[in-house]
Amino acid sequence: MLTVEDLTMQFGGVKAVNKCSFTINEGTITGLIGPNGAGKTTTFNLIAGALKPTSGKIYFQGQDITGKATHQLFHQGLVRTFQIPHEFARMTVLENLMVVPPNQPGEAIWNNWLMPKKVFDREEEVKARAEDTLDFLQITHLRDEYAGNLSGGQKKLLELGRTMMTDAKLVLLDEPGAGVNPTLILKIRDMIARLRDERGYTFCLIEHDMDMISSLCDPVIVLAEGTVLMEGDIHDIRQNKAVIDAYLGGGAA
Amino acid sequence: MDLFYGYFLYAISLVTIGGIYAILTLGLNIQWGFAGLFNAGIAGFFAIGAYSAAILTTMPTDRHLGGYEMPYIVAALVAMVASGLIAWVIGKICLRLRSDYLAIATIGIAEIIRLVFKNEVWATNGHRGISEVPKPFEGLPQPWNDLAFLAIVGLIVLAVYLLSERAHKSPWGRVMTAIRENEPASHAAGKNIETFRMQGFVIGSMIMALAGAMMSHYLKFINPAVSEPIASTFLVWVMLIVGGSGNNKGAIIGAFLMWFIWSGTELVLSTIVQNIPPDLLSYLPADLSVRLAYVRIFMIGLLLQIFLQKYPSGIFPEKRPIAR
Numbered sequence: 350m351l352t353v354e355d356l357t358m359q360f361g362g363v364k365a366v367n368k369c370s371f372t373i374n375e376g377t378i379t380g381l382i383g384p385n386g387a388g389k390t391t392t393f394n395l396i397a398g399a400l401k402p403t404s405g406k407i408y409f410q411g412q413d414i415t416g417k418a419t420h421q422l423f424h425q426g427l428v429r430t431f432q433i434p435h436e437f438a439r440m441t442v443l444e445n446l447m448v449v450p451p452n453q454p455g456e457a458i459w460n461n462w463l464m465p466k467k468v469f470d471r472e473e474e475v476k477a478r479a480e481d482t483l484d485f486l487q488i489t490h491l492r493d494e495y496a497g498n499l500s501g502g503q504k505k506l507l508e509l510g511r512t513m514m515t516d517a518k519l520v521l522l523d524e525p526g527a528g529v530n531p532t533l534i535l536k537i538r539d540m541i542a543r544l545r546d547e548r549g550y551t552f553c554l555i556e557h558d559m560d561m562i563s564s565l566c567d568p569v570i571v572l573a574e575g576t577v578l579m580e581g582d583i584h585d586i587r588q589n590k591a592v593i594d595a596y597l598g599g600g601a602a
Numbered sequence: 603m604d605l606f607y608g609y610f611l612y613a614i615s616l617v618t619i620g621g622i623y624a625i626l627t628l629g630l631n632i633q634w635g636f637a638g639l640f641n642a643g644i645a646g647f648f649a650i651g652a653y654s655a656a657i658l659t660t661m662p663t664d665r666h667l668g669g670y671e672m673p674y675i676v677a678a679l680v681a682m683v684a685s686g687l688i689a690w691v692i693g694k695i696c697l698r699l700r701s702d703y704l705a706i707a708t709i710g711i712a713e714i715i716r717l718v719f720k721n722e723v724w725a726t727n728g729h730r731g732i733s734e735v736p737k738p739f740e741g742l743p744q745p746w747n748d749l750a751f752l753a754i755v756g757l758i759v760l761a762v763y764l765l766s767e768r769a770h771k772s773p774w775g776r777v778m779t780a781i782r783e784n785e786p787a788s789h790a791a792g793k794n795i796e797t798f799r800m801q802g803f804v805i806g807s808m809i810m811a812l813a814g815a816m817m818s819h820y821l822k823f824i825n826p827a828v829s830e831p832i833a834s835t836f837l838v839w840v841m842l843i844v845g846g847s848g849n850n851k852g853a854i855i856g857a858f859l860m861w862f863i864w865s866g867t868e869l870v871l872s873t874i875v876q877n878i879p880p881d882l883l884s885y886l887p888a889d890l891s892v893r894l895a896y897v898r899i900f901m902i903g904l905l906l907q908i909f910l911q912k913y914p915s916g917i918f919p920e921k922r923p924i925a926r
Binding site: 397399418419420423424428429430431435436437438439440441444447448449451453455456457458461462468471472495511514515 | 768769772773774776780783784786787789790791794795805920922
């Protein structure tokens with residue numbers, strides 16, 4: 350579904366991503382792990398179009414998407430979340446979700462006067478979908494709360510919720526479990542699995558919580574120093590000497 | 603009786619100019635309140651509107667460009683389109699800048715516009731300005747002419763308010779707010795940030811030009827002083843911040859309130875100075891009446907401080923509509 354070829358990103362003298370190549374297959378939940386500074390988030394930023402790579406190619410569904418803008422990729426079904434929640438603080442939780450869906454004619458200002466009926470009808474659909482999403486996330490009680498007032502965990506849920514407001518094909522999740530309490534991590538994990546099974550989303554997620562990785566992700570890609578160190582089943586990865594040295598540490602084996 | 607009539611006429615002019623400021627503040631509210639664009643060059647767009655309307659409606663004269671004698675509505679529309687086009691060009695260059703840099707760029711552009719109007723004497727008659735700008739209903743007897751003009755200003759304020767309110771509540775306004783709140787997340791939600799920002803910037807600038815056109819008809823005279831930043835940029839910002847940025851009602855209330863204070867202090871202070879006993883006056887600085895102008899600016903600054911402390915989000919804070 351997504352192929353990365355020799356991807357390189359240089360910031361000044363630092364090669365944050367260095368000739369990195371991997372593939373994400375349709376229907377998988379691919380884990381992306383590695384030590385801090387391995388280039389995981391930079392890789393996400395490159396795939397999602399937030400950064401333009403120094404060199405290398407990215408193909409999504411057979412199409413070259415290298416250097417395309419984030420909003421264009423969204424319309425092709427490639428959606429992302431952020432490591433630090435990026436909520437719309439002074440908008441309600443419901444509005445945070447309602448702003449996402451495409452094809453709202455009312456986003457062209459004049460259509461609000463030219464075709465109010467179409468705008469209204471689409472608005473009803475969008476609202477129904479947002480309410481379903483709140484229901485799925487189990488945060489319906491926060492519907493009219495300003496998103497800036499939510500707790501860290503609730504913001505993470507909202508972050509996931511925004512990806513559900515469009516017909517996504519590939520969802521990039523940047524540390525969905527970071528700073529979240531253990532019971533909520535389990536809930537988020539189950540939600541991700543359900544979204545894959547029920548809606549057919551493909552996921553790629555960065556995570557440091559090894560329980561979440563091992564119970565959810567197959568395959569797992571290990572990045573170190575900007576390139577792929579190893580790729581495969583989590584059990585093999587846990588046995589691998591190089592991965593233990595670079596990331597997991599002696600105790601994990 | 604004459605005194606009361608004088609105060610009555612003063613009150614009409616106070617509300618009329620307050621209304622013109624309300625239009626300006628509504629324009630700024632679209633740029634700053636909705637879209638988060640820091641336009642520090644309001645005076646430039648205001649001047650474009652004022653000069654366009656003046657040049658397009660005046661009788662033929664050899665002092666400046668003009669003699670088109672266009673109807674008011676056509677002139678106002680042309681003024682808005684001209685301002686919108688200039689905003690579009692500026693936006694193409696500056697909207698990608700971070701907000702603080704946009705502020706610096708717009709200050710510079712407003713200065714350029716001011717200097718062009720001041721120095722292109724063939725078109726604008728330089729610092730002597732354009733006089734005999736026609737005014738709607740000026741043939742009517744006093745005070746009906748002023749009241750009729752006030753009615754037009756009132757209708758425009760109402761129309762801009764209603765359109766702006768509808769836009770704020772619409773999906774368009776929602777995207778604008780989202781971009782203001784969080785740019786990367788809006789981008790990740792598939793919104794083309796540059797397009798939306800440009801729309802907010804251009805629409806706001808067109809409304810500012812409309813206010814400029816109204817001002818030039820009202821005063822029947824326009825010179826480069828209209829684009830002095832104190833009265834046309836700084837005061838408008840204070841109006842929006844005091845009223846509540848992001849809230850259209852707040853923009854209007856803030857505009858009237860600050861204009862009443864700004865204009866009222868002039869009347870009150872000059873009345874006080876005129877009534878100081880002569881023997882006391884000899885102890886005071888000789889140029890007191892000149893210095894009073896600066897006291898007003900000081901007072902506006904002080905008032906802004908008080909309002910920012912007491913009402914950090916303005917008298918009417920922004921309220922995002924809650925969907926039923």
